[in-house]
Amino acid sequence: xxxxxxxxxxxxxxxxxxxxxxxxxxxxxxxxxxxxxxxxxxxxxxxxxxxxxxxxxxxxxxxxxxxxxxxxxxxxxxxxxxxxxxxxxxxxxxxxxxxxxxxxxxxxxxxxxxxxxxxxxxxxxxxxxxxxxxxxxxxxxxxxxxxxxxxxxxxxxxxxxxxxxxxxxxxxxxxxxxxxxxxxxxxxxxxxxxxxxxxxxxxxxxxxxxxxxxxxxxxxxxxxxxxxxxxxxxxxxxxxxxxxxxxxxxxxxxxxxxxxxxxxxxxxxxxxxxxxxxxxxxxxxxxxxxxxxxxxxxxxxxxxxxxxxxxxxxxxxxxxxxxxxxxxxxxxxxxxxxxxxxxxxxxxxxxxxxxxxxxxxxxxxxxxxxxxxxxxxxxxxxxxxxxxxxxxxxxxxxxxxxxxxxxxxxxxxxxxxxxxxxxxxxxxxxxxxxxxxxxxxxxxxxxxxxxxxxxxxxxxxxxxxxxxxxxxxxxxxxxxxxxxxxxxxxxxxxxxxxxxxxxxxxxxxxxxxxxxxxxxxxxxxxxxxxxxxxxxxxxxxxxxxxxxxxxxxxxxxxxxxxxxxxxxxxxxxxxxxxxxxxxxxxxxxxxxxxxxxxxxxxxxxxxxxxxxxxxxxxxxxxxxxxxxxxxxxxxxxxxxxxxxx
Amino acid sequence: xxxxxxxxxxxxxxxxxxxxxxxxxxxxxxxxxxxxxxxxxxxxxxxxxxxxxxxxxxx
Numbered sequence: 087x088x089x090x091x092x093x094x095x096x097x098x099x100x101x102x103x104x105x106x107x108x109x110x111x112x113x114x115x116x117x118x119x120x121x122x123x124x125x126x127x128x129x130x131x132x133x134x135x136x137x138x139x140x141x142x143x144x145x146x147x148x149x150x151x152x153x154x155x156x157x158x159x160x161x162x163x164x165x166x167x168x169x170x171x172x173x174x175x176x177x178x179x180x181x182x183x184x185x186x187x188x189x190x191x192x193x194x195x196x197x198x199x200x201x202x203x204x205x206x207x208x209x210x211x212x213x214x215x216x217x218x219x220x221x222x223x224x225x226x227x228x229x230x231x232x233x234x235x236x237x238x239x240x241x242x243x244x245x246x247x248x249x250x251x252x253x254x255x256x257x258x259x260x261x262x263x264x265x266x267x268x269x270x271x272x273x274x275x276x277x278x279x280x281x282x283x284x285x286x287x288x289x290x291x292x293x294x295x296x297x298x299x300x301x302x303x304x305x306x307x308x309x310x311x312x313x314x315x316x317x318x319x320x321x322x323x324x325x326x327x328x329x330x331x332x333x334x335x336x337x338x339x340x341x342x343x344x345x346x347x348x349x350x351x352x353x354x355x356x357x358x359x360x361x362x363x364x365x366x367x368x369x370x371x372x373x374x375x376x377x378x379x380x381x382x383x384x385x386x387x388x389x390x391x392x393x394x395x396x397x398x399x400x401x402x403x404x405x406x407x408x409x410x411x412x413x414x415x416x417x418x419x420x421x422x423x424x425x426x427x428x429x430x431x432x433x434x435x436x437x438x439x440x441x442x443x444x445x446x447x448x449x450x451x452x453x454x455x456x457x458x459x460x461x462x463x464x465x466x467x468x469x470x471x472x473x474x475x476x477x478x479x480x481x482x483x484x485x486x487x488x489x490x491x492x493x494x495x496x497x498x499x500x501x502x503x504x505x506x507x508x509x510x511x512x513x514x515x516x517x518x519x520x521x522x523x524x525x526x527x528x529x530x531x532x533x534x535x536x537x538x539x540x541x542x543x544x545x546x547x548x549x550x551x552x553x554x555x556x557x558x559x560x561x562x563x564x565x566x567x568x569x570x571x572x573x574x575x576x577x578x579x580x581x582x583x584x585x586x587x588x589x590x591x592x593x594x595x596x597x598x599x600x601x602x603x604x605x606x607x608x609x610x611x612x613x614x615x616x617x618x619x620x621x622x623x624x625x626x627x628x629x630x631x632x633x634x635x636x637x638x639x640x641x642x643x644x645x646x647x648x649x650x651x652x653x654x655x656x657x658x659x660x661x662x663x664x665x666x667x668x669x670x671x672x673x674x675x676x677x678x679x680x681x682x683x684x685x686x687x688x689x690x691x692x693x694x695x696x697x698x699x700x701x702x703x704x705x706x707x708x709x710x711x712x713x714x715x716x717x718x719x720x721x722x723x724x725x726x727x728x729x730x731x
Numbered sequence: 732x733x734x735x736x737x738x739x740x741x742x743x744x745x746x747x748x749x750x751x752x753x754x755x756x757x758x759x760x761x762x763x764x765x766x767x768x769x770x771x772x773x774x775x776x777x778x779x780x781x782x783x784x785x786x787x788x789x790x
Contacts, residue, residue: 221761228763263733263763269771270752270759277775565783570775572744573751580740656732 087227088173088688089660092137094727095167096151098129101724106130108660108690109711110173116683116709117690118698119727121716126725127692128238130716131664135236137168137183139229140202150187153724155195163188174226178207179216181223227659230260234648235659239666242648243640246621246632252322254647255619261651262588267581274574279304281567288560293553296546303543307536314532321525324518331515341500341508348496349633355489357627358482365479372472375464382465385458392455407442410435540578547571588654589615596643596650602681603642605673613646621647638669645678649685660688667697675702683709734760747782754778 089108094100109117121127148155150166158164166185171178184200204219216222227235234257259265279301286297335345414435417425425431443451500512551568597613600623604610610631612624623643625631635643645666652659661682667675679702683689689709698706713731718724738756741749755775762768 224763263737263760266734266756266759266763267737269763269768270755273759273771273775274755277772277779280772280776562783565786566776566779569747569751569783570779572748573755573779576741576744576748576752577755580737584737584740 087659089134089662089690090171090173090178091169092130092134092171093167093169094130094133095169096154096164097133097166097168098149098151099126099718099723099725100129100133100727101151101153101722104725104727106714106727107712107729108688110688111711112687114709114711115686115688116706117688117712117714118706118710119690119692119714119716120695120698121692121725122694122718125716125718127694127716128664129725130692131236131238131662133168134170134662135232137170137181138223138227139232140183140199149185149197151724153722155187155189158187158189160189160191176209179222179226180205180207181219227657228260231657231659234261234651235657236662237648238664239641239645240664240668242644243637246635246640246643246647252319252619254615254621257648257651258585258588258592258615258619261655261657262585262592264581264585264588267577267584271574271577271581274570274577275304275308278567278570278574281563281570285560285563285567288563293550296550296553300543300546300550303539303546307539307543310532310536310539314529314536317525317528317532321522321529324521324525328515328518328522331511331518335500335508335511335515338505338508338511340503340505341511344496344500348493351489351493351496353631355486355493358486358489362479362482362486365475365482369472369475369479372468372475375468376472378461379465379468382462385462385465389455389458389462392451392458396455405438405442407439407445407448410439410442414439544575547575586617589617589619591654592647592650594650595653596646599649599653599681599685600643600646603646603674603677604639605671605677613643638671638674641669642674642678645682649682653685658687660690661686662690662692664692665694665697666691667693667702672699672701675699676705679703679706751778751782 088110090110091105091107093103093105095103097104106117106119109115119127119130150164154164154166163186166187167182169180169182171180173179181202181204183202186198186200188196188198190196202219204216204222206214206216206222208214223229259268282297282301286294289297332345332349335341413419413425414432417427419425419431423431425435497512497516501509501516503509503512547568550564550571553564593613593615596615600610600613609626610623611626614620614622614624616622621632621643623632623635625634632640632643649661652661666678670678675698679698683706710731713729715728715730717726717728719726734756738749738753741752744752755778758771758774758778759768762771
């Protein structure tokens with residue numbers, strides 16, 4: 087979608103028809119709409135959302151322009167209308183939403199919304215009414231995704247506030263259509279269940295037993311999936327409570343120092359725990375190859391045999407098989423002398439041919455000798471690698487234990503505080519931490535159980551698809567049942583793979599954008615999005631640093647996250663940002679002004695006159711193609727849109 | 732674009748499963764904006780039924 091124009095008629099403070107024509111050029115793709123507080127910037131954003139989706143209109147206050155209302159005689163009507171013209175792919179569209187008010191008396195109005203309409207304007211100039219207007223808008227830019235393209239810049243830091251994983255998860259799921267896969271999985275599973283129930287009526291014996299077993303396993307899996315979702319939500323809630331308690335503790339001067347120290351130590355603890363997990367994984371990997379050293383005596387013996395043969399000149403042989411064969415077939419020596427039939431030379435060459443080995447075999451033997459030596463080296467390395475990793479793990483375990491003891495000391499110290507508020511908060515914090523640990527255990531156990539159930543289910547399904555069914559109707563149902571089960575399993579497997587892949591891609595894009603936008607880029611090493619959608623920034627030492635970000639830095643991180651998402655989706659949608667620079671320092675403003683027009687096809691900035699300072703403005707200047715000023719008239723109480731470029 | 736990306740992930744599966752999944756996702760896509768899409772299970776049954784009819788031994 088590329089916005090072409092937006093026309094407001096009697097919408098809130100905008101009296102009569104007011105139009106904005108948006109910049110659509112590929113290089114000059116920025117539209118600036120500037121206005122003081124209350125001039126109508128947010129109203130423009132609201133008008134766009136209302137027109138396309140019917141949203142954001144429930145705010146208090148009169149919707150229709152008050153001047154237009156007062157000028158309408160009793161018994162007549164007045165309309166509030168928003169028309170958005172936009173391009174999508176090769177076609178142009180016009181979307182119109184109208185609210186009509188009938189004036190019953192000077193103080194009484196009756197409002198009604200007229201049907202939403204969308205017209206397609208074809209390339210040949212023909213107009214065509216779209217019969218499913220909401221459907222076409224949803225297919226172009228879904229309403230669930232629109233808040234990540236049309237947004238209030240000052241409110242976007244919600245993504246990056248500590249313990250707001252649900253917002254991140256929701257955004258990723260909506261924008262990347264993970265819900266599409268989840269729905270397909272649920273519906274296919276439901277259809278498969280229907281086929282199973284129908285099949286059970288036509289089948290008998292072992293087949294019915296397998297079907298029953300599959301049904302039970304599917305029910306158990308569904309139950310565990312629901313439990314997992316509940317545990318994850320409860321864990322997020324507990325983490326949010328913990329974060330709130332930490333914020334409250336940090337506000338009490340007597341607890342601030344210890345609270346901050348704990349935050350740093352917890353970050354270190356997390357990094358150490360990650361290191362321990364990595365070491366454990368590497369130990370397990372080496373251990374999986376632990377059988378190799380057992381073969382060492384045999385390998386050494388084989389190497390010795392090959393070495394002995396090489397010393398004796400048998401491998402490689404002194405003379406090549408092909409060379410002898412060539413002499414015998416040409417019947418002539420390389421010096422030119424003929425090799426006669428039955429001559430001594432021919433007899434000698436025939437004897438030599440018997441001592442050579444085929445060249446393919448020779449190559450294999452040489453290759454094998456090399457492989458055996460390499461394997462022997464691995465035999466020696468494996469025990470040493472395992473010992474070394476174990477030593478490092480023991481060291482990390484000790485460090486973790488030491489940090490945990492120090493954290494316990496801090497907790498005891500705060501709980502024993504003379505200030506009742508501090509001791510109460512700390513006691514709640516301890517309970518909350520315990521709850522998080524318990525829930526993390528529940529999550530882990532449920533995931534393991536689900537994995538086991540999936541394996542059992544696969545075995546049963548394999549048995550069902552191989553089982554012999556004789557009745558014609560049962561055969562038909564079996565085919566449908568097997569196909570729906572296979573499709574449901576495939577979607578189930580891909581769902582997690584896709585989510586993980588998308589998280590990685592968003593992380594990569596968001597990191598690249600964050601590095602460009604943030605002025606302290608050397609202080610931050612990476613961005614991570616964990617399996618449970620925990621968005622984190624790692625500082626130069628690899629420690630979590632999101633809690634330490636300022637409000638402006640959080641806004642930049644959110645912007646990087648949103649832009650990363652939109653880049654990964656490849657959706658061609660405009661980015662409409664209301665008051666994007668409000669909290670930002672000049673360096674961030676300059677970076678955003680330079681970079682954001684490059685990563686989006688169309689950018690609309692609704693800004694105050696104070697937001698764009700000279701350098702940021704200069705950076706943006708080459709990209710601006712349309713500029714407007716919102717002018718508020720004190721005498722009428724209405725705003726108008728004035729083109730300044 | 733995302734839809735194509737999702738469908739491409741099913742390349743490793745049987746052609747039959749790929750076709751069913753692609754058609755099911757198409758239907759789900761059409762009804763994604765609906766909170767409770769009506770008739771989606773019937774649509775999916777129709778997709779599976781059509782594909783199963785193509786099996787040699789049924790024709």
